Amino acid sequence: MRKFSLLLVILLLTVAGVGFAQDAPTVAVMTPFLAQPGTQIMVENFEAAAMEKGWSVNVIDTNEDIAALVSRMEDVALQGLDAIIINVDPTQVEPGLHAAVDAGIPVFGLDSGAHPLLVTNVTSNGYTMAAETATYVVDRLSGAGNVIMFIFEPYPPVQKRGAIARAIFENTPDITIADAITPSFDNGPLEGARNAMEAVLLAHPDAGSIQAVWAAWDDPALGALQAIEDAGRVDEGIVIVGIDATEQARDAIARGSNFEATVAQDFAGMAQKVADLVESHLGGANITQVNHYVPANLVTQADLGE
Amino acid sequence: MKDRESTGPARAAFSPERFLRRYGTLVGFILIVVFFWTQRPGTFMTIPNWVNITRQMSILGVVAFTMTIVMVTGDFDLSIGAMASLVGIVAGTTFQNDGAVGTAVALSLLAGVAGGLLNGVLVAYIGISAFVATLGTLTVFRGLALYISGGASIYGRVIPAEFSSFGRGAIPLGKIGATDLALPNLTILAILALILVFIILNYTIVGRRLYAIGGNMEAARFGGIRINRLRLLSFVISGLGAAVAGLMLFSRLSTAHPTQGEGLMLQAIAAVFLGMTLSEESQPNVGGTLIGVLILGVLANGLTQMQIDTYIQQISTGAIIILAVTLSSLSGQQRHYGRWLRRLLRRLPREGD
Numbered sequence: 001m002r003k004f005s006l007l008l009v010i011l012l013l014t015v016a017g018v019g020f021a022q023d024a025p026t027v028a029v030m031t032p033f034l035a036q037p038g039t040q041i042m043v044e045n046f047e048a049a050a051m052e053k054g055w056s057v058n059v060i061d062t063n064e065d066i067a068a069l070v071s072r073m074e075d076v077a078l079q080g081l082d083a084i085i086i087n088v089d090p091t092q093v094e095p096g097l098h099a100a101v102d103a104g105i106p107v108f109g110l111d112s113g114a115h116p117l118l119v120t121n122v123t124s125n126g127y128t129m130a131a132e133t134a135t136y137v138v139d140r141l142s143g144a145g146n147v148i149m150f151i152f153e154p155y156p157p158v159q160k161r162g163a164i165a166r167a168i169f170e171n172t173p174d175i176t177i178a179d180a181i182t183p184s185f186d187n188g189p190l191e192g193a194r195n196a197m198e199a200v201l202l203a204h205p206d207a208g209s210i211q212a213v214w215a216a217w218d219d220p221a222l223g224a225l226q227a228i229e230d231a232g233r234v235d236e237g238i239v240i241v242g243i244d245a246t247e248q249a250r251d252a253i254a255r256g257s258n259f260e261a262t263v264a265q266d267f268a269g270m271a272q273k274v275a276d277l278v279e280s281h282l283g284g285a286n287i288t289q290v291n292h293y294v295p296a297n298l299v300t301q302a303d304l305g306e
Numbered sequence: 307m308k309d310r311e312s313t314g315p316a317r318a319a320f321s322p323e324r325f326l327r328r329y330g331t332l333v334g335f336i337l338i339v340v341f342f343w344t345q346r347p348g349t350f351m352t353i354p355n356w357v358n359i360t361r362q363m364s365i366l367g368v369v370a371f372t373m374t375i376v377m378v379t380g381d382f383d384l385s386i387g388a389m390a391s392l393v394g395i396v397a398g399t400t401f402q403n404d405g406a407v408g409t410a411v412a413l414s415l416l417a418g419v420a421g422g423l424l425n426g427v428l429v430a431y432i433g434i435s436a437f438v439a440t441l442g443t444l445t446v447f448r449g450l451a452l453y454i455s456g457g458a459s460i461y462g463r464v465i466p467a468e469f470s471s472f473g474r475g476a477i478p479l480g481k482i483g484a485t486d487l488a489l490p491n492l493t494i495l496a497i498l499a500l501i502l503v504f505i506i507l508n509y510t511i512v513g514r515r516l517y518a519i520g521g522n523m524e525a526a527r528f529g530g531i532r533i534n535r536l537r538l539l540s541f542v543i544s545g546l547g548a549a550v551a552g553l554m555l556f557s558r559l560s561t562a563h564p565t566q567g568e569g570l571m572l573q574a575i576a577a578v579f580l581g582m583t584l585s586e587e588s589q590p591n592v593g594g595t596l597i598g599v600l601i602l603g604v605l606a607n608g609l610t611q612m613q614i615d616t617y618i619q620q621i622s623t624g625a626i627i628i629l630a631v632t633l634s635s636l637s638g639q640q641r642h643y644g645r646w647l648r649r650l651l652r653r654l655p656r657e658g659d
Binding site (some may be wrong): 026034056060063067070071072075080089093094095153154159182 | 352361365458461558563564607610
């Protein structure tokens, strides 16, 4: 028991050393998606912006568990923070939003979605991003060919992308959507998309039977690229596009692989924007704009340089 | 909480070491509470926060309490999280098809019972190990939830207001000082589940027989216990618990997502294991499970209030579970196990059929 007590004391002291109280404004950044590269960039940049403003930042991740995020929101609401930033679909965390708003804590969305209980949401325009990559595909195929789509319906910002890309493909008479796949997340979206793409390649064994892969974000595009490379079908000229311009996607594009284009959401810009909006709100400004859109840009090999 | 053992044969005189071994987890829990109290005096040890914790832990509580019954017989039910998710989708789909709240709840509970029956038949009658069988049904339930929902969440206006307001509602109990005291509906459900499981395990013949099966299945069989039927029953109760938890989760979030209950399974098992350290015979017991659930809840709540990095939170929680179970196994509680079983079996004939 003595050992147990000692260990417990050490553990608690470690914990106590990490958490220290501060007088400066404290902002919590809450998300179930911290493992996603885009979320990481936003959080890191928000922390940097907050440090410049002299704030203390508390980052809370619940590892894809929405119910746990609601509980953590209720916890921080009791603490009397100055603001909460969420990166999750706000309709799924409404009890947490109510707890925060009831406690008088303003909540801001960071690439989450519009909601009446949010002061405002800062995001990229999902419709225009999907339109950028979908039209890139249509142009590269000269308006004809079979396209495989990787989509994700449960998360509204990503669902939007799929809807607009589908509309563009369906509006192009000679383009056929050969399959629309929701990759399994069991071992991360890369593995799920890779497995799915391997199956698609086996189902379309003839060279030239698939012209393009449109992915709603970069991970499945990278998974599809791996499947195409391992199947030895890189020379068929299959055009792959993604969205988000993660580091891995940029590398794949820069080396001249089948992964040709992605869209760079300005995550750093979004983080800075939401920090500025929090600052002006705390300063008494009245924010009426529901969504603040930060522009995003298409990234191809030419943009990355060599 | 464990009246049975206290009537046991001559006990050693009180020794502090023995006390701490036996109640180490409870002492640890109290230390954790005191620690957070000193660190966050203004917000942690307050009525709103404890109401908050009980509401947050109510859903895990229901599955952990019913999971205790399965674990008493020496089995596991890995499918409860997937079942909770599936039940949300069943209820949500019922709402989408203009079903009433009563219909949705009835269909959901039916789904839970059906899932439990499937698990029970696979384990008790076909003889597949509980681990493999419920891993299989976990995947089936998850697939069904994703298939029925098309992978999308069900939320918004299709969900009747009386359904979603239940999960957020509370029964007012008056005022303490300036604070309104109200008992959340979800907490009440968890308390009811706790009482029910406590009575089943401690005050019924069924409960004693479940413990006998977990103690030594062959001996229990020779003792005339209908093992298959009772193991089936334990899975049905677990399925029903998962269904209730799934409805609670759906009502609390007003959203049914095809994977939203999956975090429950590991946490429920962790809570039961923590609770087992509080039994002299290292047996699952629902009082201990309650302490296990509270430890997990208080850690998550307190560490969040202290602004501890969430990954450090996961490490601390895991470390505390390992620490508690290690301590309990070092103390050699398993040796009491044989004596516990003999005593139990001696009792059975007296209870009669």
